[in-house]
Amino acid sequence: MRTKLFVFLVLASLVLSACGGTSAPEAPAAEEAPAAEEMEKVTLTIESWRNDDLALWQDVIIPAFNAHYPDIEVIFAPSAPAEYNGILSTKLEGGTAGDLITARPFDNSLLLFEAGYLADVTNLDGMENFGDAARSAWITDDGSAVFAVPMASVIHGFIYNKDAFAELGLETPETVDEFYAVLDAFAADGTYTPLGIGTSDLWEAATMGFQNIGPNYWKGEEGRQGLIAGTEKLTDPQYIAVFDELAKWGPYLASGYEAQTYPDSQNLFTLGQAAIYPAGSWDIGTFNPLVDFEMGAFKPPVVAAGDTCYISDHTDIALAMNAATAHPEEAQTFLTWLASAEFADIYTNNVTGFYSLSNHAVDVADPVAADFLSWRGECESTIRNSYQILSRGEPNLENELWAVSANVINGTQTSEEAAAQLQDGLDSWYTP
Amino acid sequence: MISAKPKKKFPFHIFVFLAPAVIIYSLFMVYPLLDSLRLSFFTELDGKEIFTGFSNYNRLLNDPNWKPRFWGAVKNNSIFFIIHMLVQNPLGLALAALISMKSVKGRDLYRAFFFLPSILSFVIVGFVWQLILSPLWGIGEGIMGFLKLGEYFKPWLGLEGSALIALSLISVWQFIGIPMMLLYAALIGIPDELIEAARIDGANNWKIFWGIKFPIILPTVGMVGILTFVGNFNAFDLIYTTQGALAGPNFSTDLMGTLFYRTFFGQQLQLGNPTMGATVAAMMFLIILVGVLLYMFGWQRRVTTYDL
Amino acid sequence: MNLSWDKSKRRASNTLPHIPLMFFTLIALFPIVLIVINSFKERKAIFRTPYHLPTAETFSFKGYITLFERADFELYFLNSFIVVALSMFFILFLGAMAAFALAEYDFPGNPILGLYLAIGIMIPIRLGTVSILRLVVSLGLINTLTALIMVYIAQGLPMTIFILTQFMKSAPKDLKDAARVDGASEYRIFWLILPLVRPALATVAIFTMVPIWNDLWFPLILANGEKTKTVTLGTQVFLGQFVIDWNAVLSSLTLAMVPILILYLIFSKNLIRNITAGSVK
Incomplete structure (x- = not known):
């Protein structure tokens, strides 16, 4: 009896190993795509x-x-x-x-x-x-x-807590100076974290930081096409300036922002603890059901009042x-x-x-989303500058950008070093 | 010594006993490992694999894009391993020594508790600790504040200098139960007579442990060491679930496993590269092999095994 | 039992070890308890009073509701269960057979075969992922539980065979000889020996089961379809989707922990006994 059972089991497992048969007939996997026809x-x-x-x-x-x-x-x-x-x-x-x-x-x-x-x-x-x-x-x-x-x-910009702005009697900033004035006001007041962004997930720093505020400095499409054509370099002043701005953000972020993940940032803002959130427009939909305050949006600040504004409309x-x-x-x-x-x-x-x-x-219909969209009429649109062609080789520009943007905000790399690292990497494989 | 004498014809039943295991093992483990090794000598060009000798290895070790990543991963992985050896295994030994004392009550319970974290998946462990150490939730900060250490709290997982150490300690937290269990089993396997004899000679617990118990369990200690080595140089999941495949900040937590994953599968705008992935895997294989050989010939041969 | 001891010394050595042990118990259990209690609280309470047990006001089942509405966890559990059960069965059964042959018969090539089968202990199967994926695709097994089971069997066999061979060798010879004299077949003798190594089987079982249940790598690569997701992969994916919804996050973590914890508590008593039984002769 037992011998028979044994031989049967051996045979069964041999069959299984030989043809990789259906060892799990009760498994849902058995009904795969072909059956659907x-x-x-x-x-x-x-x-x-x-x-x-x-x-x-x-x-x-x-x-x-x-x-x-x-x-x-x-x-x-x-x-x-x-x-x-x-x-x-x-x-x-x-x-x-x-x-x-x-x-x-x-x-x-x-x-x-x-x-x-x-x-x-x-x-x-x-x-x-x-x-x-x-x-x-x-x-x-x-x-x-x-x-x-x-x-x-998707469009980049900043989402802000309207109630917090009203509480401190602040207006939305148009220029970079006004932007820092607002941040300073929140920092001095102490109730709110001025800026809700973290560097743990890396891409947040690159996408919500660098690509968000950058187009105003490199003049949108002009700069992006310039990089591809080789007439501009990432070590040019207009790119260093973007990193310089990011480098200033650190003191306005939540304590421990180095370990703050993207969901942490989202929670920080939606729980009403952060006043301003560097955003992608996709965040609006996520935030709407979570917030119990009114949200507003402002576009990336320009250097001087009256400058042409550029937005990342990616x-x-x-x-x-x-x-x-x-x-x-x-x-x-x-x-x-x-x-x-x-x-x-x-x-x-x-x-x-x-x-x-x-x-x-x-x-x-959504007022905040409509705000973002309205910028298309006021500003010049561009897309993220690392996406077309420039991330084809090794080292991958987008990956590098993630890492250095986080480094710059963390203060572990200077703007010049960051820009040089990007350009060197690009030069190693890309000829316009 | 063995009753069945070797026969001239290879006995059929031996074949039956061995074939299924050998076939599955060969097909799903040995063949893929060898094939990966083969793949590391090829490069994919226009959808075809072309033999390129050691050029992938040359790239990994000398190309300015690969070199710092590879050596960075080797270095981080070594630190990861050293922390396990310095914290996990001594602590595991200490716990095993404590609960192996006959006078300690409730040791079954302790053992179960200490082993508990090692049965949880990395997904859970990584996420739980990320939450606890998150500056946003403030659990870690709260506890340290309670202990009047609040000012020392840092976002450890996000700082280049501490992220790797923090992750190593999380891994220690998770796996300490395994060396503990193995060493515990070895400790209670020591015959009582030996210990009683020493006690009658006037030795205290401390002396008995280092003079008698430790030398006897030394082979197990070595085994724990090599298991730690193999496990650590194969680690991936914890880093991946907490820091992502880019092993931030600034690659400071990049281990061989994350480098392998990233190379093989790609990232945001970077496509995966199976042949370079295989090359990274082959290097991992080499490192582990060297470690195992060192263990077998450098350690195992010199350590006396007491036949009890 | 031991009268030569001084009583006060004995009392000290009875209580002193409990201090580090209890401290460590706290460290080991705290994170787990924290997750479980917070999974039953509403969002704001999770952030404001993380250490408190849920009260009537803060109690919320919301996370679990999200979990069951948006992810098919029943299916994930079923998949994990099928994979673990079948893998375990084949690992133990095939492993025991091979170990029996290696321990029992002195055929040419025995030591080499033993070494060949033991290599797998030292080399992680993950390093062959590239080729495993291609193999699985060519066998048409991609996105099936079969693929996972086969890989897990291959992964579990080396250690199992290695350990069981040692135990099989120490099985009493008289029993085998007596059976052979009675004309029993070799298969029959295997069945006679198998119960004798039961403690070793149980130990191997728990050591191979835990990594299979918790594996993220192979489900991610070989079977990430909706129908073949395991609990671990399902949790990972779910965490990715609902990462901002902490109710759901904590609930899914709790739910992914509970079954393995229960299994462990059932097995742990046996596990200890068996490990110990293995080392004490």
């Missing part, structure tokens, strides 16, 4: 780093899509922003990525397209709703193929189609819907702080 409903999975939007997709966006296409089930499956790229490339290599893929702008997605992972969507119905500026972040260098449907841009997010999807038609249907006026309106007004890149006119 037999069902009437087609399921599309969306890969995304926008995990903050999970509820909005589940509750608003997908139901709106299903109102038109009830037979296409859509699953929004986000992963954490910091891991998204790694997880996505693994999934693509392994052939397990979702049907629709949220695409970061420029080179990251371009490389995925060139590797054959993303489908060409140049001729997709609905692409005519996007202008050249919107397409520019998801197009091949020669302009021949567009590989993602642009979804939204083409941030698009949706691409997995070239290997089992359901290309349904995926295209979804992408076409994404290009519609309905989506533009839903997205802009629900995913607060993300501004549709399509040509459809959208009214923004």
Whole structure:
């Protein structure tokens, strides 16, 4: 008896090891994608780093899509922003990525397209709703193929606690001097932390700091194109000046800001402990349900009153189609819907702080989000200067920028050293 | 010594006993390790892998982009290991010595408590300590304030000088139960007669421990050391969950594991590089191998094992 | 039992060790307790009175509600359970068989095979990740629990075989010889020996089970699909999504800790007894 059982178990495990068979028939894994084809409903999975939007997709966006296409089930499956790229490339290599893929702008997605992972969507119905500026972040260098449907841009600026400003009788700053006057007032009063930003997560320092206030110094597109063309260097005074400003921030931050993570910063501001929060417009949506005070926004301060202002209006997010999807038609249907006026309106007004890149006119209901958007009319727009072309080589400019921006705020590196490190790194591989 | 005599034909039942384990082990462990080693000699170009000899290694050790990262990780990893050896293992030994004393009541309970953190995942441990040390929540600061040490509180995880030490100590907190358990098992394995004999000779607890118990458990101490070494040079999760793959601030907490992950999978605007990743893995392999060989030939041969 | 001791000395040595031990217990337990009590409080109370137990006013179940609405934790638990149970079964069973062969038969190549199987103790399987991923993809096992189970078996075997071989060697020879005289097959003898190494099996079980339950690396790489997420990966992803919602964060941490803590408390008594049984002959 026992011998038989034993032999059976051995055989079973041999079979298992030989063909890697279904050792777990009860495992949910057994019903994988192929089985889905037999069902009437087609399921599309969306890969995304926008995990903050999970509820909005589940509750608003997908139901709106299903109102038109009830037979296409859509699953929004986000992963954490910091891991998204790694997880996505693994999934693509392994052939397990979702049907629709949220695409970061420029080179990251371009490389995925060139590797054959993303489908060409140049001729997709609905692409005519996007202008050249919107397409520019998801197009091949020669302009021949567009590989993602642009979804939204995000704008940098500062969100502030209106109640705190009123309490101290302060006005929103327009110039750099006024900005520091406000910070000094909060520092002297002591009730609030003047600036809610930390350096633990690195990118916060680079994105909410450097890329937020920087365009006013390097004159937006002029400086960005100059870097790419090689006519400007990161060691030029206009870039050093940005680091000089960041270096001044330290005393206005919460004690222990060196270990303050991005969620810490968000909590600090929404709990009413910080007066001003260097923001990306995407934060508005996260903050709205959490705050019990009134929020306002002001744009990055200019050096002297009357200067032209520049804002970072960054083409941030698009949706691409997995070239290997089992359901290309349904995926295209979804992408076409994404290009519609309905989506533009839903997205802009629900995913607060993300501004549709399509040509459809959208009214923004949220007052803070509308403030951010209004700057487009007053200022010159640009995108983050490290994204296009300049982060193609090693060392990666964006990675370096994260590290040095945090260092400068922490006071462990001078502006000149930081700028020199960036430029040296860039020079080592990039010739304009 | 063994009853079954070697036969001319290889007996079928031995094959049955060994085959499943050997096959799975070879396929899912040995083959991937060897294949990774192979991959480190290749470079990916236009989707094809081309043999490039030692050029990846040359890049890792000499290229100005890679060199500081690699040696930085080696250095940090060494510090990480040394802190474990200086704090975790002596403390583990002390705890094991205390609870192995017959007179101590409730030792089952203590043992369970001390072992508890090591069964938690890094995700939990990393996050819990990040919260506790967060200046925002103020738990760490509050406790230090209670002990009248409030002014010494610093955002340790965010400072270049202290982040690595703080993370090493968190790791010690988590894993101290393992050396404790192993050493405890060795300690209570010592026959009572030996100790009684020494006590009759007038030796006190301190002398008995260092004169009799410690020499006997020395092989276990060595084993704890090498297990710590292998574990530390393979560490990744704790850094990743608290500091992210860039191992901030300014790469001051970068270990071999995070360097490997970053290289293999990429970052924000940087794509992953499997062949360089394999090269980093091969270097980790080499470091661990050197450590193990040193242990086997430098330590194990010299330490007397008492057959009790 | 020991009368030669001076009584006062004995009292001192009875109480003194408790001071460092209790201090250390506090350090070991404090973080865990802190998370659990705060997971039952509302957001502001978490920040304002972190050390207090939840009161009627501050009690909140909100985090757990978010958790069950937005993440499929039941499924994650099921996945983790399947992976751990099947991996454990195969590690112990296949490991015991191989260890039996290595301990029992003096066939040519035995020492070399033993060494070959022991290499894996020293080399972390993670270093082969690149190739494991490719292998798993080529076998069509990506995003299946099977992939995880196979990797965990391979990871757990070396240590298991190494330890069990030592124990199998010390199994009484008479028993085996008597059985052989009775004409028992070698398989039958294996079944006779297996119960004798039960303590070692239990020890190996807990030492291999904990890392499998807690592993983040391979689920992240081999099975990060929604349907195959394990508790550890699910927690990590959930933390990423709800990182600003501390109610949810603390609840998910609590929920990820509880099952393994309970399992541990059940096993811990046995574990200690078995480790000790192993070293005392």
